[in-house]
Amino acid sequence: MSVPTVPLNSKLVLENGKEFLIGGHQKVDIPLIGLGTWKSGPDTVSKAVETHLTQTGSTHLDCAWGYGNEADVGRGIKASGKDRSEVFITSKLWGTWHKKVEAALDDTLAQLGTDYLDLYLIHWPIAMNSTDPKNGPLIPLLSSGVRDIDHDWDLRRTWTQMEALVASGKVRSIGISNFSEKNLKKILPLDVLRARYPGETFPDDIVETKIIPSINQLELHVYNPQHALVKRMSEFGVRAEAYSPLGSGDQSVLEDEVVVEIAKKHGLAPADVLIGYLIKKSIPTLPKSVTPSRIVSNVKGALDAREKLTDADVEALDKLAGEGGKQKRFIMPPWPVDLGFENWG
Numbered sequence: 001m002s003v004p005t006v007p008l009n010s011k012l013v014l015e016n017g018k019e020f021l022i023g024g025h026q027k028v029d030i031p032l033i034g035l036g037t038w039k040s041g042p043d044t045v046s047k048a049v050e051t052h053l054t055q056t057g058s059t060h061l062d063c064a065w066g067y068g069n070e071a072d073v074g075r076g077i078k079a080s081g082k083d084r085s086e087v088f089i090t091s092k093l094w095g096t097w098h099k100k101v102e103a104a105l106d107d108t109l110a111q112l113g114t115d116y117l118d119l120y121l122i123h124w125p126i127a128m129n130s131t132d133p134k135n136g137p138l139i140p141l142l143s144s145g146v147r148d149i150d151h152d153w154d155l156r157r158t159w160t161q162m163e164a165l166v167a168s169g170k171v172r173s174i175g176i177s178n179f180s181e182k183n184l185k186k187i188l189p190l191d192v193l194r195a196r197y198p199g200e201t202f203p204d205d206i207v208e209t210k211i212i213p214s215i216n217q218l219e220l221h222v223y224n225p226q227h228a229l230v231k232r233m234s235e236f237g238v239r240a241e242a243y244s245p246l247g248s249g250d251q252s253v254l255e256d257e258v259v260v261e262i263a264k265k266h267g268l269a270p271a272d273v274l275i276g277y278l279i280k281k282s283i284p285t286l287p288k289s290v291t292p293s294r295i296v297s298n299v300k301g302a303l304d305a306r307e308k309l310t311d312a313d314v315e316a317l318d319k320l321a322g323e324g325g326k327q328k329r330f331i332m333p334p335w336p337v338d339l340g341f342e343n344w345g
């Protein structure tokens with residue numbers, strides 16, 4: 001059984017006929033289920049990657065320089081025996097590297113043992129101060145203990161470096177992660193901003209960007225569906241991708257009575273329902289596991305759920321956070337800036 005894909009790169013054509021690449025110029029499709037690798041230990045992640053690539057029918061890995069395990073992921077890819085062209089690999093630019101994007105990518109490529117990525121994301125819309133991103137601390141801190149942020153850094157300067165990677169062929173598609181609409185506006189091409197925000201003025205002398213991000217990877221699950229943001233992004237051609245679909249180790253979504261009820265009705269596991277709900281909406285979803293049986297069931301069960309979930313089930317799950325009063329975020333690092341998200345904190 002192979003996992004369905006959705007198109008990643010495309011074009012936005014404005015009403016005045018101007019065209020903008022979304023993601024990049026190549027045709028790229030992304031498999032709807034990928035293996036998450038955050039917090040997967042070095043001793044387990046290689047086997048997890050190998051299991052995902054060889055036993056699930058999916059060949060999509062969600063990695064990040066900041067996870068500190070890309071070399072182990074690379075060993076898993078090698079052990080799988082898969083040809084590079086059969087694997088879809090995402091990685092992310094960590095916050096200490098915003099001023100040296102190509103160097104960050106090169107380090108990631110070397111660790112993963114590949115010469116290109118399918119998708120490269122800005123991990124967070126925040127540049128941290130660092131003189132030595134490779135060997136310095138992952139999260140530089142001020143003496144007060146607060147994260148050391150470059151508050152004046154222009155994200156457009158990060159984004160133009162990401163655009164250059166597409167031109168060089170080292171990355172097939174570029175995107176973002178943890179961007180609210182407020183931060184998405186900080187990197188969109190000027191013509192797109194002017195067309196989509198007719199009531200606002202934008203200075204002519206801002207750094208010019210050309211490509212619209214293909215993906216915004218966000219915390220998305222039944223308790224944090226971010227319906228308004230997902231809809232707004234689609235108006236720019238930016239696709240949502242779901243991280244922490246199972247609640248990131250917190251049992252509450254897996255044990256939610258509505259989720260459990262729907263799972264029982266269809267003979268599924270709660271995790272199948274949670275992943276199936278997202279992929280039924282064509283949202284690429286990234287469950288993490290280092291447990292071989294779960295790695296397999298999280299793909300096979302979710303594909304089963306995608307077929308079995310009814311419109312009424314999806315509607316009930318859509319309403320859990322809002323009308324159901326169960327809104328909850330699990331991933332809220334202590335950034336000393338307002339990220340512009342609803343329901344943060």
Ligand SMILES: NC(=O)c1ccc[n+]([C@@H]2O[C@H](COP(=O)([O-])OP(=O)(O)OC[C@H]3O[C@@H](n4cnc5c(N)ncnc54)[C@H](OP(=O)(O)O)[C@@H]3O)[C@@H](O)[C@H]2O)c1
Nearest residue numbers: 036037038243244245246247248249271287288289290291
């Ligand atoms: N862009 C970002 O800032 C960002 C932030 C967070 C996450 N992510 C990405 O998204 C991925 C997934 O998010 P996440 O790791 O936060 O959490 P998650 O996938 O929602 O949950 C992972 C947890 O669920 C357990 N689990 C897996 N399958 C299960 C099943 N079938 N039944 C019950 N429990 C199950 C895992 O345990 P075992 O491993 O022990 O099986 C682990 O404890 C990450 O790994 C990462 O790749 C990105």
